[in-house]
Amino acid sequence: MQNEEEHGLLSTVEECDLKQAHAAKAGGGLCSSLIVGISAKSRAVTALALVSIALNIFLAAGLVRSRDPFGHDGAVSTPYAELQWEKPDTLWWKTAFSDGDSNESSVDELWDNDIPWERGIIALRKDEARRMGLPESQPFPWDVEKSIYILNAHHILHCVEDNLSTCYALQRNLFISLQEFRDGRPQSIDYPHLLHCLDSIRLETMCTADDTPRYVPLNDVHGFRPGDGQQRMCRDWNKLEEFVQDHDPCYRYVYPGDSHVSNLERFKFCPNDSPYLPRIREHFGYPDAWMPWPVVE
Numbered sequence: 001m002q003n004e005e006e007h008g009l010l011s012t013v014e015e016c017d018l019k020q021a022h023a024a025k026a027g028g029g030l031c032s033s034l035i036v037g038i039s040a041k042s043r044a045v046t047a048l049a050l051v052s053i054a055l056n057i058f059l060a061a062g063l064v065r066s067r068d069p070f071g072h073d074g075a076v077s078t079p080y081a082e083l084q085w086e087k088p089d090t091l092w093w094k095t096a097f098s099d100g101d102s103n104e105s106s107v108d109e110l111w112d113n114d115i116p117w118e119r120g121i122i123a124l125r126k127d128e129a130r131r132m133g134l135p136e137s138q139p140f141p142w143d144v145e146k147s148i149y150i151l152n153a154h155h156i157l158h159c160v161e162d163n164l165s166t167c168y169a170l171q172r173n174l175f176i177s178l179q180e181f182r183d184g185r186p187q188s189i190d191y192p193h194l195l196h197c198l199d200s201i202r203l204e205t206m207c208t209a210d211d212t213p214r215y216v217p218l219n220d221v222h223g224f225r226p227g228d229g230q231q232r233m234c235r236d237w238n239k240l241e242e243f244v245q246d247h248d249p250c251y252r253y254v255y256p257g258d259s260h261v262s263n264l265e266r267f268k269f270c271p272n273d274s275p276y277l278p279r280i281r282e283h284f285g286y287p288d289a290w291m292p293w294p295v296v297e
Contacts, residue, residue, distance in 0.1 A: 010138050010148075014264050018139050080132055081243035083235040091214065091232060093225030104182075111175045119241070120154020123147070123249035140249060141267050141283075142276035148249060153240060156204055173197045250276065254295065268292060 010018070077084050096102070097110050123140040124132075126147055140146035174197050177189045214227030250270035255261040268280045269292045281290055 010141070010263060014141075014262065018141055078235070081240050083239055085233045085235060087234045087236040089232050089234040091212070091227040091230045093228050108179065115157055116154070116241070118251070118253040119244050120151040120157070121249055121251045122149050122151065122244055122247035124149055124247055141264060142250070142270075142279045146249075151240070151244065152204075153237075154244075156200055250274070250292075252295065269295065 094100075097107065099107065123143070123146045124134070124137075125145055127145075129137070129147055129149070134149065137147040137149050140148050173189050173193050177187060177194055179185075180187055180189075210232075212227075212230070212232045215230060216226050217224040217228070248270075250267050252266055252269040254266055254269075264283075268284065270276050270280065272291045272293050274292075277290075277292075280286070280292075281288065
């Protein structure tokens with residue numbers, strides 16, 4: 001069983017081994033900075049001028065920037081994948097994922113196979129991560145210039161479907177717990193994991209602070225729940241998936257449930273023409289003809 005104190009994709013030993021290997025091949029480096037001194041008076045004048053310019057630009061932009069009918073500012077993008085509130089969406093109280101009147105196996109199939117819970121792990125170049133203002137993260141196994149990150153939206157999906165990003169316990173959390181309750185089976189997910197996932201959803205709900213006022217159906221309107229059929233604007237999930245694909249870390253969740261498999265084994269599924277294949281073959285002792293695809297488990 002994996003040590004619960006290790007919450008990363010790579011174990012402490014794996015991370016240290018990789019750092020030593022990278023250091024031996026790439027050598028170390030030092031960063032330096034240049035500090036330009038100016039007088040306190042000059043700094044104050046410059047700061048006031050910059051604030052004034054920025055404020056005027058902001059006000060001018062606010063006058064000419066178009067807004068969508070739902071009140072979202074289409075010109076504002078997220079700082080990482082550059083997503084915008086641009087995709088129309090319709091609220092429904094019940095969806096195919098929550099239709100209790102449908103066949104249970106159909107609902108189980110959706111939760112098991114239609115949620116991209118293994119995705120969202122990405123490899124960013126370190127200089128790109130620095131420009132984004134991100135903290136230092138665990139190293140990408142095959143490139144000293146890259147680090148591994150997990151997109152927050154996928155972390156929430158992991159909590160809903162599989163607790164991959166917190167301690168990689170290889171067990172679905174909330175949905176599995178509901179399945180077990182429904183089927184009268186003993187609970188296999190421990191209470192702290194479930195509480196963490198519920199808390200993550202709470203935090204994300206409060207952080208997003210969706211201010212869409214959901215209408216309440218009139219008494220003579222039957223068959224509808226609050227918000228049914230109501231329009232709103234969302235970010236485009238497909239564009240987030242494109243961002244993930246552009247930063248593919250060669251990760252595939254193979255050997256599910258096998259606690260003896262190192263996560264490093266799951267980082268070897270690069271494209272067959274990847275420049276990382278020689279390093280992967282060397283690390284695992286594979287022959288020169290070895291290819292990641294098709295996957296052989």
